[in-house]
Amino acid sequence: MGKLRFLITFLFITIPLTKIISQNDSIIAVTELNRLNERYGYKAQVTITRQGSIISLPDQKIQISLDELKRISSIDRKDIRFYVVRFIVAHEFAHQIQYYTYRDNAKYMNNDLVSKTIIETQADILAGLMFFTLNPELMTYMSKQPELVDEVLQELFRVAIAMGSKENTLGSHPSKRERMLALRLGLTNGYSFLYDQMIKGNSASAMQNGITPEIFKKQMEAQFEYIDLKQDEEMLSWSYRQAKKIVNYDRKIATDIVLITPSDQRHTFHTENSYPFVDYNLTYKNIGKRSIDVEMEIFVALISREDPNSGETFRKLNVNHYKFTLAPSETKTLNDKLSWLKNKNELADMKIGEMPRIVYPSITSSDAIYSCNYSNDVTNKVYQENIKSLGFANSNDEFSFSIFFNSIINAYLSKDRDLIQCIGEVSKFNPNKLYYICSYQFEAGTKTSVLTDIQRNIIKIEMEYPNYVDRIKILKKFDELKRQLDIELDQLVKKEGQDKETLWVTYKGNSYKVYLEVYTDIESSKNSIYFSINFNH
Numbered sequence: 001m002g003k004l005r006f007l008i009t010f011l012f013i014t015i016p017l018t019k020i021i022s023q024n025d026s027i028i029a030v031t032e033l034n035r036l037n038e039r040y041g042y043k044a045q046v047t048i049t050r051q052g053s054i055i056s057l058p059d060q061k062i063q064i065s066l067d068e069l070k071r072i073s074s075i076d077r078k079d080i081r082f083y084v085v086r087f088i089v090a091h092e093f094a095h096q097i098q099y100y101t102y103r104d105n106a107k108y109m110n111n112d113l114v115s116k117t118i119i120e121t122q123a124d125i126l127a128g129l130m131f132f133t134l135n136p137e138l139m140t141y142m143s144k145q146p147e148l149v150d151e152v153l154q155e156l157f158r159v160a161i162a163m164g165s166k167e168n169t170l171g172s173h174p175s176k177r178e179r180m181l182a183l184r185l186g187l188t189n190g191y192s193f194l195y196d197q198m199i200k201g202n203s204a205s206a207m208q209n210g211i212t213p214e215i216f217k218k219q220m221e222a223q224f225e226y227i228d229l230k231q232d233e234e235m236l237s238w239s240y241r242q243a244k245k246i247v248n249y250d251r252k253i254a255t256d257i258v259l260i261t262p263s264d265q266r267h268t269f270h271t272e273n274s275y276p277f278v279d280y281n282l283t284y285k286n287i288g289k290r291s292i293d294v295e296m297e298i299f300v301a302l303i304s305r306e307d308p309n310s311g312e313t314f315r316k317l318n319v320n321h322y323k324f325t326l327a328p329s330e331t332k333t334l335n336d337k338l339s340w341l342k343n344k345n346e347l348a349d350m351k352i353g354e355m356p357r358i359v360y361p362s363i364t365s366s367d368a369i370y371s372c373n374y375s376n377d378v379t380n381k382v383y384q385e386n387i388k389s390l391g392f393a394n395s396n397d398e399f400s401f402s403i404f405f406n407s408i409i410n411a412y413l414s415k416d417r418d419l420i421q422c423i424g425e426v427s428k429f430n431p432n433k434l435y436y437i438c439s440y441q442f443e444a445g446t447k448t449s450v451l452t453d454i455q456r457n458i459i460k461i462e463m464e465y466p467n468y469v470d471r472i473k474i475l476k477k478f479d480e481l482k483r484q485l486d487i488e489l490d491q492l493v494k495k496e497g498q499d500k501e502t503l504w505v506t507y508k509g510n511s512y513k514v515y516l517e518v519y520t521d522i523e524s525s526k527n528s529i530y531f532s533i534n535f536n537h
Contacts, residue, residue: 028085029064035134036093044096046089054088054163056095058103064089072162075155083152084159086135091127091163098123101236106380108240114249114384121182121243124160128186129235131156133193157183157312177367178246180314185227185242189235192223226343228297228321244371245295251421252384254372255456256288257326258434259362259425267358269340276341278358283333284423286326287454295323296361296370300338302354309445314367317350318343325375361423363435363449370423384421402484404442405533408461409512411440412535419458420450427451433459461533467526474527478503478518481531489514511536 026048033046044060052065054072073084098119102108108119132138141149160179199206199216206216224230229238248254259266260283267280278300286292299319304310318338326332340356342349350356361368374383411419420436427433438448438461445466451459468474482505486494489507492514496505504517513534520527 025066025069025081025085026064028082029089032086032089032134033062033093036090036130039130039134040093040097042093042096042100044093054092056092056099058099060096060099062089062092062096064092073155073159077151079148080152080155083131083135084155087127087131087156087159088163090130090134091123094123094126094130095119097126097236110380110382112382114247114382117247118240118243118249121178121246122239124179124182125186125189125239125242126235128183128188129190129193129239130186132187132190136194139191139194139198153187154312161312177314180312181246181367181369182243184315185246186239188223189227189229189238192220192227192229195223196220222344225321226316226319228319241295241371245297245369248368248422249371250373250382250384252418253288253292253374254370254423255420255436256286256290256292257284257294257361257372257423258287259283259423260285260331260431262428263364263425264428266360266362269356269358276339277337278340278356279335279337280358280360281333281335282360283331284326284361285331286328289328291325291327291375293323293325293373293375294332294370295321296368297321298334298336298338298358298360299369300340301357301359301367302350303357305353305355308355308357313354317356362425363422363437366437366447368423372423401442401481402488404440405485405488408438408440408533412458412461412533413511417456419461420452420456424452457537458535459537460535463531465529465531467521467524467528469526471520471527474518474529475503478516478529481516481529485514485516 029048030046033044036042037044042060044062046062046064049063049065051067052063054064054068056062069085069088072088073081075081075084098108102119108115110116138149138152157180160183161176163179199211203213211219228242261281266282267278269278270276280298282298284294297319300317302313302315302317304313307313317340320334320336320338322334324332338358340350340358359365359367359369361370408419419439421439422437424434424436427435432454434452434454434456436450436452438450441448442463443465446463448461448463450461453459465474465477468477482496485505485507489509492507492509494505494507496503498504501520502517504515506516507514513536515532515534516529517531518527518529
């Protein structure tokens with residue numbers, strides 16, 4: 001990357017920003033919209049208000065609330081803030097492009113929550129793309145002022161999260177992690193566009209720095225492969241396809257696809273310096289009655305060692321893209337390797353404080369990227385009836401677990417098949433049983449899954465808490481959950497006990513049995529909570 005960064009600095013002339021960064025939010029927003037209109041041939045108008053919201057309307061109007069802008073980003077540094085305002089305007093302008101292009105097209109502009117979430121995710125991708133292409137000086141700063149670029153991008157990531165809904169809540173916005181993936185994808189495409197224009201416009205200088213036409217071609221092919229941009233694919237088509245993968249559309253169709261490879265045989269991390277790769281071997285099967293077109297990614301993500309669940313630091317290092325069709329009962333095996341140390345085309349590398357994680361469609365990862373559609377389906381039907389998950393946790397509501405518990409019980413009793421979603425996997429203990437992610441989730445960091453038989457009849461609901469080092473903290477959580485279950489299940493037969501470091505309690509009724517335990521892992525000395533509902537059939 002050293003030579004590439006030098007070349008970028010050499011070829012780009014830094015744009016003076018002293019005048020621009022001294023402007024206030026209102027002037028920046030109006031100026032940026034004018035730039036976008038001129039660049040893309042639109043006539044959108046912006047209204048600046050003190051109160052209200054930030055919203056893009058179908059009648060070529062954008063409303064920017066200064067109070068909402070301050071809520072989304074309170075940063076005062078002018079050399080960062082004007083980039084924040086530019087990005088927010090770019091996001092709302094992306095909606096104007098969607099309104100114009102997709103107007104009266106039911107395939108894209110359905111009024112259901114799922115379609116709205118795809119549209120919102122696409123807007124994040126387009127915003128990142130337009131933002132980077134209209135701020136070419138950032139490429140210069142990547143070498144001359146890398147700290148500034150890092151600070152700008154980190155603030156944009158925080159803004160993207162603030163603009164979205166909370167994790168696992170019902171709404172038309174993608175989750176925090178999904179917004180991060182979408183924004184990074186758009187920014188990377190914007191970078192590729194600028195680099196392409198830079199080399200083509202300065203071919204002589206590029207040649208002097210060793211970038212021959214052959215090398216340049218390989219560089220662009222590598223970048224397009226990384227972002228899954230096909231030859232001659234338009235930006236709207238590409239961004240919509242990527243948005244569908246990020247939100248895992250259609251999760252209802254995806255339940256017919258299951259991972260049948262045993263969990264201990266799926267991937268292997270090699271830690272030796274001579275072979276810094278992770279090998280994977282994954283087999284997926286269609287257990288449904290219709291053929292399904294699948295697009296998916298298997299990638300190595302880099303995450304923070306200090307905060308592995310942080311969306312702001314989550315980024316792809318290397319990725320393999322797959323597209324295939326599975327007929328009923330057909331299987332597809334994917335096997336290859338990915339470097340966990342550096343990008344194979346020098347587009348990125350692992351930094352100090354980061355660690356690698358392999359991500360592929362399974363119930364163990366909420367970050368998997370894939371989409372599933374019925375083959376030759378010409379309808380505009382959305383089979384998935386809800387978004388990724390519906391959460392119940394509220395730090396100010398001590399009875400939120402009771403609401404969560406009763407919602408699952410009611411969904412089971414009403415035979416609601418929408419409790420299961422996404423690509424499933426075969427149980428390692430019984431090949432005739434399947435695990436799925438539950439559409440009802442509790443607190444951030446917990447994972448609720450559903451065990452079913454081969455016909456997708458629900459057998460058990462399981463929830464696991466994140467590991468705690470603090471024994472006192474997790475015992476307090478255990479007591480809190482037990483207290484709420486005592487209230488809800490006071491008519492059931494209760495038993496409780498202790499086995500060394502494990503505390504447990506059961507509630508047995510005619511229709512189901514509830515089990516709650518807190519335990520300590522002997523090897524890691526970490527404490528965790530396990531909760532399950534076993535249904536009697």
